[in-house]
Structures are given as C-alpha cells and as structure tokens.
Amino acid sequence: MNCLDYRRLLLAGEGESREMQAHRAQCSACAQLAREHEQFEAGLRQGLEVPVPPAFEAALSDGMRSRRRRFLAAAAVALVAAGGGSFLALRRNDPLALACIQFVMMEEAKSIMMGAMPREEARAALAGTLPLESIERVGQVRHVGPCPFNGQTAYHVVLAVPQGKVTLLVMPDSGLASRQTASYEGLHAAVISLGRGSVGIVGAEGRVVESVAGALRART
C-alpha cells in the first residue's frame, strides 16, 4: 500500500485494515495524518450529533390522543429514555430560559449563517434595551443579528469572555415578572429583566452565566 491508497481509504471513513495499519507503522507522514484525522472525526461526530429536541417527546405524548395511541405510547416511553430524561428537564426548568438554551442548541448556527448586522445598526437596535457599549465592557462581541424568538424579534449576540463563549438573546419587548433559570444538555441559562425588556444569557458554565448576568445588570 502506498501513501495515496492509505489516505484515500482514510478519507472514506472505513475502519483501518491490517494493511493500512502496516503502512501507518512505517510512514511517519501518514501516521501524523492519521492523528489529525482522528481529531477531525471526533469533530465530525460532534457536528452530526444534533441535539434531539425535548419537545419531540412531548409531541409524541400529544399524539397519544390520536388513533395511533398504542404505537405512540410505546415510542414516547422509549424516546424519553433515549433522550436522557429530557422530558423531566422540561418540568424543572423555567420555560423562557429553557427556550434560550434550545435556541443555542438548534438555531444559533443558522442565525450566525444568516449574517451579522452592521455595527451602527446593531448599536441603534440595542440602544434602548442593552447598549452595545455595555456588552462590550463584559466581553468581545463576535456577532449581533436579529432573530425570531419567543414570538418577537430578539437580538442574538455571541460574546467571547475569558472563560469561553456566551450567547445573549436581547428581548426589547419581553418584560419579565421574575428571573428565570434553566440547565439542560450541559448548558445553563438565566433570563433577567432590564430597564426595558429582558436578556437571556446562555453558557456552558453556570457561574460564568451568573457572572455575565451580574455584569450586564450593573451596566444598565
């Protein structure tokens, strides 16, 4: 086997055969490529494993009232188990905060792909709720764009803070009676009220979310 054959088979994604292993053992360039490829494959799996939405189980439960009762009852039980108890998570979490997490899981990539607002436009849009300058004192703004969320137009902000990435959903038209929180699928969210409207904060660490929430509130 030569290097070209080895690389062609590696990219096809089939398991490494004995012949491939033998080639890798005596070719340092292909061995290095294999190590890089292993990392790529881990990222590929992560990319393909889109989260199964919690509402899916609920939709199956709703379907139990239909003529398909028997099947859907069985499938709902099975999918709750497969989803790692996410149906229970729905009950424990505040709905708006959970919706913020679901946005990050399911819609964030699409929102970023739709494109960012020009800076001046973003500044004007956020001015009455959470000024862009206030956000920039908390972290580096990587993206600002409008997005449909919770029945209104919200502003999706991706923020880089020293501890990592944090997502903000600025909701100019959503007042909040009380603070909301949720934790689901390794993400944590808090929704806090602002002078006008509210903001949802989502991150991978609860303490970072709390820290950003405190900092944003202090600056408005």
Add this chain to the structure above:
Amino acid sequence: MRFEDLVRRHGADLYRYAFWLARDRQQAEDVVQEALLRAWGGFARLRDPAVAKGWMFSIVRNEFYRMKGRAAPLADVVSLDEIAAPRDEGMAALEMRDALMSLPASYAEPLALQVLGGFTCAEIAAMLGTTEGATMTRLTRARQALKRLVAPESAAERKGGRS
C-alpha cells in the same frame, strides 16, 4: 427484540439522520414520527433482528422523500465546487455544523449513515441504491470538503506541501 427497544436504541440517531436529510428540526420530527409508525406496522413481518437498524434507517429515508413528494434520488446532482466557504466568524464548535449544513444532502447523507448509523460503505451503497465505489467517493469528497471548510488554511497548506 421488542419494537420499543429498537426505538430506544436508535431513536436519537434516526432523528439526527432525518435532520440531516431535511435540514429542518420540525420536518425531521414529522419524518421520524411517521417512519416509526410505518415501522411499527411492519415490525411483525421483520424476521431477522440483525437488519432491524438498517431497516429503520431506510424507512426514515423513504418517509422523508415520500413527504417531499418525490422518489429518493440515486445520484449526485450538486458539485462540491459550488459551495461557498463559511465566514470566519464562527467558533470551532459551530464551524463543523455550519460546514455540514453547507454540504449538499447527497454528501451529508452517507456521512450521517456512516458516522451516526455505523453502516459500512457496502451497506450505505445498498441503502442509497448506488455502488460501493461511488459511496466511497462521496464519503471521501465530503470529508475533503469539510476539511477545506473547517480549516481552509491548513488544508491548503497540506495540499501544497505534499503530493
């Protein structure tokens, strides 16, 4: 094996496969619900448990194309050269999903079947109605495109540095 056990074991990956076919969460849910309903109807006639996983993935595929109102395609129709590179604003965790979203379904689908479903090239070829060689080519091109999209600079360096 009970039908519920099959759903428990493969339900999440069936949803993910449907998502990569539809590129839409709601449509993926609809496809899987309808596919599971059909699978349940035919489960009693399934004699070999070893083929159950492939059978369910195939039902999801057929259901997706049935709901779209057309037969499942058998051949590639989109050139990977037509894909635009993503903007340099995404973070690493988002980049791969963004790149996958930009792949034509005819390339993302065999990847999903291989990585999520664990099917071999021969099995994927049978499901897609193509040859094993064509499947390997699709998988190779898909990975090459993803590498270009996710790490365009390093991919270009590698291409230029080795021949």
